[in-house]
Amino acid sequence: MKYVIGIDLGTSAVKTILVDQNGEVAAEATKRYPLIQIKSGYSEQDPELWVKQTILSLIELVSQFHGDPKDIEGVSFSGQMHGLVLLGENNQVLRPAILWNDTRTSPQCELITKEFGEEILRISKNRVLEGFTLPKILWVKEHEPEVFQQTTHFLLPKDYVRYRMTGMIHSEYSDAAGTLLLDIAKKEWNLEICNKFEIPINICPPLIESHAFVGTLLSEIADETGLAPETKVFAGGADNACGAIGAGILSPMYTLCSIGTSGVILSYEDDKERDYNGKVHFFNHGNPESFYSMGVTLSAGQSLTWFKDTFAKNESFEQLMEGIDEIPAGSNGLLFTPYLFGERTPYPDSSIRASFIGMNGTHKREHFVRAVMEGIIFSLNESIEIYREEGKTVDTIISIGGGAKSDVWLQMQADIFNTRVVKLKSEQGPGLGAAMLAAFGAGWFSSLEECANQFIQFTDEFLPQAEQVINYKKLFKIYQLIYLNTKEISEKLQDFRL
Numbered sequence: 460m461k462y463v464i465g466i467d468l469g470t471s472a473v474k475t476i477l478v479d480q481n482g483e484v485a486a487e488a489t490k491r492y493p494l495i496q497i498k499s500g501y502s503e504q505d506p507e508l509w510v511k512q513t514i515l516s517l518i519e520l521v522s523q524f525h526g527d528p529k530d531i532e533g534v535s536f537s538g539q540m541h542g543l544v545l546l547g548e549n550n551q552v553l554r555p556a557i558l559w560n561d562t563r564t565s566p567q568c569e570l571i572t573k574e575f576g577e578e579i580l581r582i583s584k585n586r587v588l589e590g591f592t593l594p595k596i597l598w599v600k601e602h603e604p605e606v607f608q609q610t611t612h613f614l615l616p617k618d619y620v621r622y623r624m625t626g627m628i629h630s631e632y633s634d635a636a637g638t639l640l641l642d643i644a645k646k647e648w649n650l651e652i653c654n655k656f657e658i659p660i661n662i663c664p665p666l667i668e669s670h671a672f673v674g675t676l677l678s679e680i681a682d683e684t685g686l687a688p689e690t691k692v693f694a695g696g697a698d699n700a701c702g703a704i705g706a707g708i709l710s711p712m713y714t715l716c717s718i719g720t721s722g723v724i725l726s727y728e729d730d731k732e733r734d735y736n737g738k739v740h741f742f743n744h745g746n747p748e749s750f751y752s753m754g755v756t757l758s759a760g761q762s763l764t765w766f767k768d769t770f771a772k773n774e775s776f777e778q779l780m781e782g783i784d785e786i787p788a789g790s791n792g793l794l795f796t797p798y799l800f801g802e803r804t805p806y807p808d809s810s811i812r813a814s815f816i817g818m819n820g821t822h823k824r825e826h827f828v829r830a831v832m833e834g835i836i837f838s839l840n841e842s843i844e845i846y847r848e849e850g851k852t853v854d855t856i857i858s859i860g861g862g863a864k865s866d867v868w869l870q871m872q873a874d875i876f877n878t879r880v881v882k883l884k885s886e887q888g889p890g891l892g893a894a895m896l897a898a899f900g901a902g903w904f905s906s907l908e909e910c911a912n913q914f915i916q917f918t919d920e921f922l923p924q925a926e927q928v929i930n931y932k933k934l935f936k937i938y939q940l941i942y943l944n945t946k947e948i949s950e951k952l953q954d955f956r957l
C-alpha cells in the first residue's frame with residue numbers, strides 16, 4: 460500500500476495526516492503554536508516555530524506508521540492564507556510573519572483603495588482589505604524601511620515551510636490569489652500594481668500549479684522526520700482551496716462551511732468572469748483552471764477559543780459545551796457578534812468589535828457559550844444570504860474545520876442556514892485536500908475529481924428543524940441590527956484599546 464501526507468499549516472496548529480491509496484486516514488498528529496498579539500489589531504507568528512512544529516508533527520506521524528517509509532510517496536501542503544513572510548539575503552527571515560487576521564494596515568488600505576482600488580478589483584477580483592498581503596508589504600515599507608530594503612523575496616506561510624523542506628522557492632496560484640498582486644485570470648504577478656506601489660516584481664516568487672512537483676525532501680529533513688529522502692513534495696494550496704478540494708467542492712453542487720480560527724462560506728465558480736463586485740473574495744482554486752468565491756468571518760472558531768481560554772481555561776471544548784443543547788434558540792435573549800478582530804464579510808470593517816447584547820440576571824455560563832456559537836453561525840449566514848441574493852442555490856453544506864467536531868454546532872448550522880449539513884469522516888478537510896494534491900501530483904489519479912471519488916467519505920447529516928428555522932430567522936434579523944448600532948460605539952472606543 461502507498462501513502463501520501465497532507466500538512467495543514469493552520470493558524471492555531473499544524474495538523475498532519477497520513478492517507479493511504481483508498482483515502483483512509485492511517486495516522487494524524489497536531490502541534491500547536493501561539494499567536495503573538497502585542498497590540499490590539501496586531502497578529503504575528505514566528506515562521507521558525509511553524510517549521511519546528513511541522514517537523515515534530517511529522518516525527519509523531521511517522522512514528523505511528525509501521526510500514527516502510529519509502530511507501531510514503533508524496534507530501535503536500537495547505538496553509539493559512541495571506542500572511543507575509545519576508546526573506547533577505549541567504550533567505551533568512553527578516554521579521555515575524557504578519558498574519559491574515561492582523562488589521563494594522565487600515566491606512567495602507569485607504570491609500571491603495573484611493574489610488575488604485577478599482578484597478579485592483581478588476582485585476583485581482585478582490586477588494587482591498589487589511590488581511591491581504593499587499594497592504595502588509597506597504598506597512599513594512601513605511602514603518603520598517605530597512606527591512607523592506609533587505610527583502611529579496613516575500614513568501615506565504617506554507618510556501619515558507621515548503622521552502623525549508625525542499626530548498627526551493629515558489630508560490631502557487633491559489634495562495635498567490637490572496638495577495639492582491641496576482642492577475643487572477645491571467646495567472647501572473649501584475650507589473651502595473653507592483654510598479655504603482657514601487658514593489659520590485661522580482662520579490663514575488665515564481666508561480667506553479669498546486670499539484671506541481673517541486674522536488675524531494677532535503678536530506679536533513681528526511682533524517683529528522685524519518686521520511687525517505689526520495690519523498691516527493693508537491694506545491695499545495697491555500698487552506699480554503701484545500702478545504703474545498705478535501706470536501707469535494709469541485710463543482711457548483713455543494714457549498715462549504717469551514718469553522719477554523721476564521722470561518723468561511725465557500726462556493727465553486729465555473730465562470731472566471733463572475734462579478735460579485737468585491738462583496739465576497741474571488742480566488743483561483745487548487746483544481747487547475749477553476750475558481751471559488753467565499754465570505755469570511757474573521758473570528759469564528761477563535762471567538763469560542765477566546766471564551767474558553769478566558770473563562771474555562773482548563774476545560775475541554777466538550778466540557779465547555781455541556782448543557783447547551785437544552786437551551787432554546789436565542790440563548791434566552793442573549794446575542795453575540797464575533798467581531799473580536801474586526802470583520803470582513805459582509806462588513807469590511809477593522810474597527811468594529813464584538814458584543815454580548817441582552818444579558819440579564821438569569822443567564823449562566825452555558826447561555827454565553829450558546830450565544831457565542833449562535834453568533835458565529837449568524838455571521839456566516841450573512842455570507843449565505845449574499846449568495847442567495849446573487850441567485851445561487853444553497854441547499855447542501857459540507858462542514859469542515861475544528862467546529863465540525865461538535866454535533867450541536869452542526870445542527871445549529873442546519874437550523875440557521877436552513878440547509879442540509881453534511882459532515883466528513885475526517886473533519887480535517889484542508890489536510891485531506893493537501894493529501895489529495897499529493898496523490899494527484901504523484902499520478903495516482905488522472906484528476907482531482909477522480910481522487911475525490913476515492914478519498915472523500917461523508918458520515919452524518921443534519922437536517923433543518925422547522926420550528927428552529929422560524930425562530931432563527933427572527934433572531935437573525937435582530938442580530939443584523941447589532942452591527943449597525945455598535946459601529947459608532949466601536950469607533951469611539953478605539954482610542955482606549957491597547
Ligand SMILES: Nc1ncnc2c1ncn2[C@@H]1O[C@H](COP(=O)(O)OP(=O)(O)O)[C@@H](O)[C@H]1O
Nearest residue numbers: 469470471472719720760761776860861862865
Ligand atoms: N471539540 C470541539 N468542538 C467544537 N469546536 C471545536 C472543538 N475543538 C476545536 N474547536 C474549534 O475549532 C477551532 C480550530 O479549528 P481548526 O480547523 O483546527 O483551526 P485552524 O485551521 O485555524 O488552526 C477552534 O478555534 C475551536 O473553536
Ligand SMILES: O=C(CO)[C@@H](O)[C@H](O)COP(=O)(O)O
Nearest residue numbers: 469470539540559719720721
Ligand atoms: O484569511 C483567511 C481567508 O481569506 C483565513 O481563512 C485564513 O486562510 C486562515 O484560515 P484558518 O486558520 O482559520 O483555517
